[in-house]
Amino acid sequence: MSAELRAERQGDSLVLSLHHPETRHALTAALCAAALEALTTAQRDTDIRAVVLTGTAPHFCSGLHDLDALEALHDCILALRDCEPLIVGAVEGLARGAGAALALACDLLVLAEDAQVQLIDPLLPNRDVGGAQWLAAQLLPRPVCNEAALPGLGLGAARLHQLGVANRLCPPGLSVQTALRLIDGIGHTPNAPRKNLPNPRNADGDLHRHLSAQHHTVTRD
Template sequence: MSAAADARPPIRTRREGRVLVLVNDNPGKRNAISPGLYAALAEALEAARDDDAVGAVVLTGADRYFCSGGDLALLAKRRELSPAERREKLEGLHGLVRLMRGFPKPIVAAVEGGAAGAGFSLALACDLLVAARDAVFSVAYVKVGLTPDGGVTAFLAEALPRQLVTELALTGAPVGAERLHALGVVNRVTEPGAADDEALAWAERLADGPQRAAARIKALCHGAYQGEGLPAQLDREAESMVLSQADAESAEGIAAFFDKRKADFSALR
């Protein structure tokens, strides 16, 4: 790899209105996890969290490929580290996943080509997933004698039965976007080359919505899968509704309903 390639920033960012687009940019390796990727994504999300001009995020990959997972040349060197050092390295991915799940604004994954290993984990860590019809996903770890990380087994278990999650993890077999869409893992399927545009259009609509209500909804949806049962979720829903009823966003939304007009939340951010 050239010095210029080594110096390439791990992500490219751009703004499309109120949407922040984050592009995993390592196309020479099908956007495999590059050094600094997790930190760069975390830094961008932390800045966007406090930026009222950002209402939603799209996560995608350069050159029509989402992410091929961990760079095996880098992972092979982990053998030289102590267990504690290997665990510390994993925190880059796991800390990013925690940040994404707690992020108050919608994150939409746009998957072209494919997502494997930790790339699949990152796609599933997003709130919504748009994929091209020919995109392929894989829990690929077992093929190189590794085990899943990044929360992929937890995310898949939210939608799939144990037997199917076990099959995907034990075989590492590729599964197409259309099958995952039928199973409820992928939200929307597009023609090849259209996933980015569809994800951006969806994110733009979400970014124009009530931001505080969206943050509460995200928290409720994630909390519903924590295994604490209906009583705990009822409490969370009640707390959220109490806050929402007093919020200026609901005042505008309800007024717009009665006025038969589109709600305008722009002045309430």
């Protein structure tokens, strides 16, 4: 089965689901391109107040499928940070490497109790794929980042919630519903910006430079 991005409107939210089940939703270039197109559409559609990014159960994203997806992945990470609608990650099961980067780039994060975040991508274990480690370093103490970046280790949902990275925990299978309830509980002022955060994420020059350096290093290798 080929990889696809499933899109579904839920009220004023757009739910985007990564679907590549035989690889636990590993990212292809086409899948990243579809996600980027969907985010661009959401940016232009003023009726969309929020985007929920998830993977079809039981996993979120296991990392990169191939190196051709790397550049498109970087575009997706920057689009998630810049997109005006609120971006809520709904993570079930594994979020590894590129998948961890997608999750950590979201504005809010809902984790199923079985979620596991691992910063190392098996396709490029010596690179910070998608800026997962850079993003984690903005959110977590250094020793915790080091633990999540070690081979075979990672951070579970309960610990990430305890550390303040996850906004909500939920039983497995309910992350999207929990994300939608979280969005519904957020007040909305007519004619106000859709993503009215105290620390907007639309000036990530350091992240852009970091991703560019990672891409150039891989292409040179």
